[in-house]
Amino acid sequence: MSNLNDAVKNLMEIDGAIGCAVVDYTSGMLLGSAGSGVDLEMAAAGNSEVVKAKLKTMKSLGITGNIEDILITLDTQLHIIRPSTTNEGLFIYLVLDKKNSNLALARRKTADIESALQRV
Amino acid sequence: MSFNNMLSERLIDLFDDYSNNDNAIEIISLATTDGFPVHHFSRLHEGFDVETMAAAASTLYSVSNAVTKQILSKSFKITFIESEQGNVAFVALQLNDKDFVLSMSAKSNMNIANLRLLINRLANEIGDIDLADVA
Numbered sequence: 001m002s003n004l005n006d007a008v009k010n011l012m013e014i015d016g017a018i019g020c021a022v023v024d025y026t027s028g029m030l031l032g033s034a035g036s037g038v039d040l041e042m043a044a045a046g047n048s049e050v051v052k053a054k055l056k057t058m059k060s061l062g063i064t065g066n067i068e069d070i071l072i073t074l075d076t077q078l079h080i081i082r083p084s085t086t087n088e089g090l091f092i093y094l095v096l097d098k099k100n101s102n103l104a105l106a107r108r109k110t111a112d113i114e115s116a117l118q119r120v
Numbered sequence: 121m122s123f124n125n126m127l128s129e130r131l132i133d134l135f136d137d138y139s140n141n142d143n144a145i146e147i148i149s150l151a152t153t154d155g156f157p158v159h160h161f162s163r164l165h166e167g168f169d170v171e172t173m174a175a176a177a178s179t180l181y182s183v184s185n186a187v188t189k190q191i192l193s194k195s196f197k198i199t200f201i202e203s204e205q206g207n208v209a210f211v212a213l214q215l216n217d218k219d220f221v222l223s224m225s226a227k228s229n230m231n232i233a234n235l236r237l238l239i240n241r242l243a244n245e246i247g248d249i250d251l252a253d254v255a
Contacts, residue, residue, distance in 0.1 A: 004234075026240075029233030089237065120237060 001118035004032040010113045011094050016101025018077070019043075021093045022084075022117075025051045031090065031120065038095050047081055047093055069107065078103055080110050086119045128159055130249050135161040138242055144230035145238070146206070150246070151177045153212075153219040173223060180210050181221040198240070200232060207232050209239045213247055222246065 002010065004022055011020035012034045019035030021044050028045035054067060072079040076098050084090040092114050096106055135148050139161050147168060149160040155178035162168045180199055188196040201208045208225040209232075224239040 024233050024237050027233060027236055029231075029236065031231065031233045031237065087237075120234060 002113070002116045003118060004120065007092070007113050007117045008032045008034045011092065011110065014094065014096070014101070014106050014109050016078075016096040016098075016106065017094060018097050019095040023048060023091055023093055024089055025083075025091055026089045035095070040093075043093065043095070047079075047091075051081060051083065051091055069110070071103065071107065073103075074098070078106070080107060082110050082114050084114055084117055086117055090120070092117075127249070131159040131246070134242060134245055135159065138224075138238060139163065142226075142230065142238070144206075144227045145224060146227060147173065147208075147223065147225040148242070149173045149177065149223040151221055151223070153178055153181050153221055155179075158220065177210055177221045177223045181212060181219075184210070185212070198236065200236075202232065204228065206230070207235050209235050211239050211243045213243045215246065215249070 007022060008020055011017060017035065019033070019038040019040055021033040021040045022031045023029070023044040024031060025048035028048035030041060030044045033040045033044075050070065051067070054070065058067075066085075067083050070081040072081070078096040078098055078101060080092075080094040080096070082092045084092065092110060094106065094110055096103075131150060138148060139145050146163045147161065149170065150158040151174035152158060155175045157170045157174040160170050160173065181196075184199045185196045188194045196212050199210045206225060206227045207230070208223060211222045213220050213222055222239060222243050224235060224242070226235050
């Protein structure tokens with residue numbers, strides 16, 4: 001199991017990682033972050049709305065179960081959002097440089113880091 | 121065993137769990153909204169007076185409640201105080217239809233998001249104590 005600092009450190013070791021964060025989507029606040037090039041406080045708050053909107057939509061559609069991950073593809077970046085299973089209300093947020101990263105591999109590694117994250 | 125003693129035992133277990141899990145937590149205190157201490161944990165060796173903490177929590181609860189309910193017509197949930205040495209959070213909670221305020225103080229190495237997460241989680245766990253079972 002790993003703590004928040006280990007999780008953030010491991011996320012930054014993924015190929016192409018620009019920035020990463022562990023975010024409380026109930027408040028939009030950062031619990032931990034690393035990297036630069038992206039305003040992670042702003043990203044945490046904005047992506048908290050993404051997660052809440054998705055959960056709300058799922059509820060409206062009567063879809064049961066949880067979000068495994070949300071993958072967002074931009075022109076030059078890839079964003080991975082992965083809710084924590086051990087810490088309800090938290091998600092892992094990873095920003096990748098598109099040309100230096102492999103989405104499948106990064107998604108797999110993010111899943112591994114998330115599953116190893118201990119309860120805060 | 122009396123109701124209060126049994127409730128205290130549950131609170132001791134919960135406070136121990138949270139304080140042992142993270143050394144950054146310095147104080148956890150549960151008080152009534154009229155300023156009487158119910159149970160507390162403190163890692164501070166001196167300078168912590170449980171009565172003063174309960175009174176301060178009660179005052180902040182009243183002010184926060186007044187602002188949110190009477191001025192903004194919203195319900196009060198949580199108040200933070202940020203300081204250079206760490207943060208303090210105050211959460212309103214109900215137990216057996218009575219109002220309480222839970223306080224948690226942490227060192228500066230615990231950020232405000234982490235403190236918010238932990239105090240809300242603890243407040244939910246205290247709220248989940250089966251008072252019928254305790255009684």
